Amino acid sequence: MDVPGAGGSRVTDRTPKYDIAIIGGRVIDPETGLDAIRNVGIEGDRISIVTEDAIEGDETIDAAGQVVCPGFIDMHHHNAGVPFGEKLALRDGVTTPLELEAGVYPVEGWYAALEGKCRTNYGASVGSIPIREHLFNPNYKTRFAGDFVYDMLAGGANTTMKWSTEKVSGDQLGQFEEDLEKGLKQGAVGIGHAVGYMVGGCTQAESLVCQKMAGRYGQAVFLHGRFSSQMPPASGILGFFEMMGPQEIYGGGLVLQHMTAQTLADTTTALDLVDNAREANIQVLAEIYPYNFGGSIVGADYLHPDNYQDNMGRDYGDIIETATMEPLTKERYEELNRTAPGTSIMFYNATEDTVVQALANPNTVLGSDAFPYTIRASGEAALDWDVPFEAVNGHPRGAGSHARLLRWVRDKTIDIPLSLAVSKMSFMIASFLEKNGVPQMANKGRIQEGKEADIAVFDPETVTDNATMKDGGLPSTGITHVLVNGTVVVRNSLNIDDVFPGKPVYGSGKVA
Numbered sequence: 001m002d003v004p005g006a007g008g009s010r011v012t013d014r015t016p017k018y019d020i021a022i023i024g025g026r027v028i029d030p031e032t033g034l035d036a037i038r039n040v041g042i043e044g045d046r047i048s049i050v051t052e053d054a055i056e057g058d059e060t061i062d063a064a065g066q067v068v069c070p071g072f073i074d075m076h077h078h079n080a081g082v083p084f085g086e087k088l089a090l091r092d093g094v095t096t097p098l099e100l101e102a103g104v105y106p107v108e109g110w111y112a113a114l115e116g117k118c119r120t121n122y123g124a125s126v127g128s129i130p131i132r133e134h135l136f137n138p139n140y141k142t143r144f145a146g147d148f149v150y151d152m153l154a155g156g157a158n159t160t161m162k163w164s165t166e167k168v169s170g171d172q173l174g175q176f177e178e179d180l181e182k183g184l185k186q187g188a189v190g191i192g193h194a195v196g197y198m199v200g201g202c203t204q205a206e207s208l209v210c211q212k213m214a215g216r217y218g219q220a221v222f223l224h225g226r227f228s229s230q231m232p233p234a235s236g237i238l239g240f241f242e243m244m245g246p247q248e249i250y251g252g253g254l255v256l257q258h259m260t261a262q263t264l265a266d267t268t269t270a271l272d273l274v275d276n277a278r279e280a281n282i283q284v285l286a287e288i289y290p291y292n293f294g295g296s297i298v299g300a301d302y303l304h305p306d307n308y309q310d311n312m313g314r315d316y317g318d319i320i321e322t323a324t325m326e327p328l329t330k331e332r333y334e335e336l337n338r339t340a341p342g343t344s345i346m347f348y349n350a351t352e353d354t355v356v357q358a359l360a361n362p363n364t365v366l367g368s369d370a371f372p373y374t375i376r377a378s379g380e381a382a383l384d385w386d387v388p389f390e391a392v393n394g395h396p397r398g399a400g401s402h403a404r405l406l407r408w409v410r411d412k413t414i415d416i417p418l419s420l421a422v423s424k425m426s427f428m429i430a431s432f433l434e435k436n437g438v439p440q441m442a443n444k445g446r447i448q449e450g451k452e453a454d455i456a457v458f459d460p461e462t463v464t465d466n467a468t469m470k471d472g473g474l475p476s477t478g479i480t481h482v483l484v485n486g487t488v489v490v491r492n493s494l495n496i497d498d499v500f501p502g503k504p505v506y507g508s509g510k511v512a
């Protein structure tokens with residue numbers, strides 16, 4: 001068959017043939033600045049060629065009118081390695097979801113359980129939350145990413161809440177430090193430290209141990225800061241200083257996860273701080289999810305009225321009970337905290353203007369904070385691949401964050417070039433992780449010859465998120481093809497269920 005190449009050249013007998021040929025798409029490669037019509041040839045798990053010349057493939061993907069870009073990397077994904085979460089992530093263009101905020105423990109067992117079973121790449125940090133739980137409850141081990149949250153949602157069958165409230169000090173702090181190191185040696189991608197869920201339990205000494213260990217191993221800390229507040233004395237920015245102080249002394253990277261949820265009306269100051277830190281060559285990165293509401297449990301420290309009203313400027317009615325979509329009242333809030341503090345809720349935090357302003361900053365990246373879903377009818381965790389998209393409750397960010405930013409670019413909600421939006425979801429993240437102890441990232445986040453073939457193809461005119469607060473599991477549309485390590489996992493906008501090309505992503509501390 002005679003197929004025109006991207007540059008008008010024609011297929012002949014001597015046209016090179018690849019496993020897969022993605023033909024005629026607008027290729028965006030943020031690192032090189034390439035933004036032009038090209039053909040992409042894939043051989044095995046790698047990109048073999050990016051060319052204007054005609055190529056052929058055993059499988060041909062016609063990408064005319066569509067964008068071909070690096071598959072998205074998400075540092076903040078509580079459904080990493082969970083089949084239902086992977087199914088949604090892939091439809092949103094995410095090829096590498098990583099559980100870096102909450103983390104896992106023990107690390108080795110988590111990776112081993114996923115070997116050969118993932119449609120996406122997968123990786124996790126070693127987390128202070130699961131280490132703490134293990135210290136207080138030696139039987140605990142992370143079964144799957146997000147199981148902490150599932151467990152809280154289910155009333156804490158496998159976990160205690162001691163991890164949130166108890167101090168780790170003396171000999172236990174020494175054990176904590178050993179466990180962190182053990183996790184890094186087993187290949188964890190940095191250290192997850194969600195201080196904001198253990199405001200009264202975590203000491204500054206413990207935070208210091210985390211950042212110091214990250215510095216020693218050239219890794220990053222992934223932080224849910226201690227405070228969500230725009231008011232003194234305990235502001236979101238002060239929560240960042242808790243880690244930035246030790247970082248200045250001991251080094252290591254630092255990712256300020258869902259930054260706007262912490263800094264609220266102080267976001268302009270926080271963005272300046274991060275920009276200036278980066279100019280001073282300090283490895284700090286701010287990450288944002290593109291929603292003006294978060295998802296959590298009703299017992300979360302920062303939702304207590306002392307904080308949520310006084311420091312965040314919100315009220316009971318700004319908290320929505322996920323199961324019923326009803327706003328809370330004072331009475332309902334108090335009742336749930338007494339009887340079921342693990343109840344799933346969504347809560348308004350930073351304004352949409354603040355979120356857009358933060359995402360428009362050229363130094364910030366997107367992280368979805370994809371949150372565990374539950375099956376609406378039974379309340380059980382939505383884990384299996386076969387769970388229908390329509391059957392679940394949960395925050396829409398687990399389904400639509402990436403397509404939402406692409407839609408915002410199109411409808412001018414946010415005034416940034418499409419290539420920058422793509423970079424914030426791929427290359428900028430790969431580049432930060434590569435500098436902070438994840439050497440594999442040198443081969444991700446790029447559409448270049450020799451790089452790993454994690455690729456998303458989307459229609460810039462139609463790509464959109466569909467998930468809402470009420471229907472949080474509806475997949476994004478307009479992302480037509482997705483490849484993980486050279487294997488097609490989304491074809492013509494449909495998930496492929498019987499391929500498992502996902503590979504582990506490890507930190508550089510891994511001992512062979």
Ligand SMILES: [Zn+2]
Nearest residue numbers: 101194224258
């Ligand atoms: Zn968080």
